[in-house]
Amino acid sequence: MSAINQMSELNVLLAQEHVQHQLSVPQLVEKIVARNEGVLTDKGAVRSTTGAYTGRSPKDKFIVKDNHSSKDVDWGSVNQPIEEDVFTNLYHKVLDYLKTKEEIYSFKGYAGADQDYRLPIQVLNEFAWHNLFAQQMFIRPGKDELKEHDPEFTVISAPTFKADPEKDGTNSEAFVMVSFKHRIVLIGGTEYAGEIKKSIFSVMNYMLPKRDVLPMHCSANVGERGDVALFFGLSGTGKTTLSADPARGLIGDDEHGWSDQGVFNMEGGCYAKCINLSQEKEPQIFDAIRFGAVLENVVLDSETRQADYNDTSLTENTRAAYPLDHIDQSVKPSVGGHPNAIIFLTADATGVLPPISKLTKEQAMYHFLSGYTSKLAGTERGITKPQATFSACFGSPFLPLAPAAYAEMLGEKIDQFDSQVYLVNTGWTGGPYGEGSRMKLSYTRSMIQAALKGELDSATFVQDPIFGLHIPMQCPGVPDDVLVPKNTWDNPDKYDEKAKQLADQFHNNFSKFSYVSEDIKQAGPAYHSS
Incomplete structure (x- = not known):
């Protein structure tokens, strides 16, 4: 029984x-x-509100x-x-x-x-x-x-x-x-x-x-050649948006397992953030919100019942839940092979991390355990503006076991299947939150497309002197000066100050992982204040 x-x-x-x-x-x-x-909205979706609790x-x-x-x-x-x-x-x-x-x-x-x-x-x-x-x-x-x-x-x-x-x-x-x-x-x-x-x-x-299956807080898609990409990141970093690529099949937008056979979706639907959603920028998600879909806390016009995705009067954490088959490019069943590319997404509110960098295996393990991002407004109760946070494995709130258990499994699989790993900043550029601007989605898409197609393999890379990350100097569809974050700031000295502060935060956070190998410890930021 x-x-x-x-x-x-x-x-x-x-x-x-x-x-x-x-x-x-x-x-x-x-x-x-x-x-x-x-x-019901004008598209036939259900809209409900959740009262005082608009996030976890x-x-x-x-x-x-x-x-x-x-x-x-x-x-x-x-x-x-x-x-x-x-x-x-x-x-x-x-x-x-x-x-x-x-x-x-x-x-x-x-x-x-x-x-x-x-x-x-x-x-x-x-x-x-x-x-x-x-x-x-x-x-x-x-x-x-x-x-x-x-x-x-x-x-x-x-x-x-x-x-x-x-x-x-x-x-x-x-x-x-x-x-x-x-x-x-x-x-x-x-x-x-x-x-x-x-x-x-x-x-x-x-x-x-x-x-012996690695659970992952990530989205996943697959190309025509069967090449699978994983997108790790906390809520608000762009997993759902970036995995919904018209040129690639969607395996899933948030939760996956990686077994000896490949990756598989844990879910049968998507749970997308709706803030500032538009048909022009995110057509797949926009068109998926129709009969059968559920909108949470989205403001509607009282007469037309048309959704206003720019209205955050109820919460910034507006959401849409819809089945995978609302996405034309969804893969059925939602399984794929072993990932060729792994993307770590971070919404860096300080604006100092490069928009894309290629990681060594040791750097991949360091940044997976660090799980740095900024919690965005509305994803949890009490969060009203971006707050820097380190969430192990890009999903600490959902990990019952110690982070090392998941990190060790990921390291073994990167070795076994030779997956390439990139760190992508979907956060701020040209300055921190309140001064700079959010990275253009079109730039992020171009960088990820270049990584998945192997177009960065021939690029010239420079190593960032503070974070030790390897930054490509050219990327199709992206202005060269955007790739090096310091070049986007009006005040280079202020950039250095902010970057060093974040580097220290990385080191302070990583001190709790004293048990990892020295190679992984040394794969963090090159700058130390002491």
Whole structure:
């Protein structure tokens, strides 16, 4: 008997008449409109709002510490432990709460496009629009697969259930709790749909390494020659935008696994940021937002219901969720071979990192462990302007295991499959945030295209004296002076000052990785203040 079945109260709830199972997209859309959970846009997409929680709430995320997880999990501020009795108490409260609802919604699907490694999941939602979100984000089973589907993990989401921190042992009214023993994710107090998606990603990050598969916070696409590219980066760095290339097939926009057979998408959909979205700059994403898609916190014209993607009055973290088949170039099934190129994306708010640089293997390991970027406004509660951060493996909030476990696996695969690695700055140029400007998307696309086509192989490279990065002096479609960041600043001395400050931040952060080899330690910035 599975751990889920042992919690028989859940099975009793699922058998009740008010639970709507596996509704189709049109059925869910009808429910959403009838229940006033959202409205339809002029393109037929559902638009819903999420109230106070317009991004993830990392301080409210917990992992149950028990005999299944205590030795494996990298406990700390990211993976906050919570006792099993706190979880089970809330679990029963939430199920009792859901029993009182007129309707709740159940979806069965998969995480993982490779059938050898996919995880059968079930999502139980208080909101119909959250169930539509889950259906579009995860992999949908066919009729025959559904007959054989036996969930190995269940997400239970009750947004209007508010925890009492004093009685329930939480930090606030909101909570996201993962129990690997009971194979349950329990979500309450927050209407932000992204918690559903990211909780399963965290689960996969725990389970896949046990099967020698590297889970990755990255997007992936493939060229006509079968050449696969990976794009690592935190939210807001451009993974979704840059992987949606009309000339390449889209494997996925956010979460992948890398096995001995190649890469595979963990999801069946995309979750794209919508801020300043336009058909001209991002036609694939713009056109994907149609019937079946879900818009989060996007402002609509009250009469025409046309989306205003430039309006950030609700949040800068406006989002669109849509199935992969809304992208014409999506790959079916969403799997590919081993990556030829790996792109590390960073949105550098200081404006001092080069827009593209080629990394040695040791530099790749250094920057993977560092995971430097700037958190952009709206991706988490309380973030109102870019903040410099170091997030190990470009996904620290979603890594239950120690970063070294993932870094070692990546290093082995780079060696085994001879993947080329580049660091690409999609952040600021000509000065820091507030003074310079965001790197033009057209320039970034040209640089990545040149890297994937091998056009940088013949370029002349110079080594940056502060960061030690290898910068190409020419790139098709990009002005030469843009490639060297110092050349874009009006005040070179101020550039040096900012660059040295960031170099020191790299060194200070990397000091926690004292166990890595000396070659990797020396692959960081060449400048040291001491």
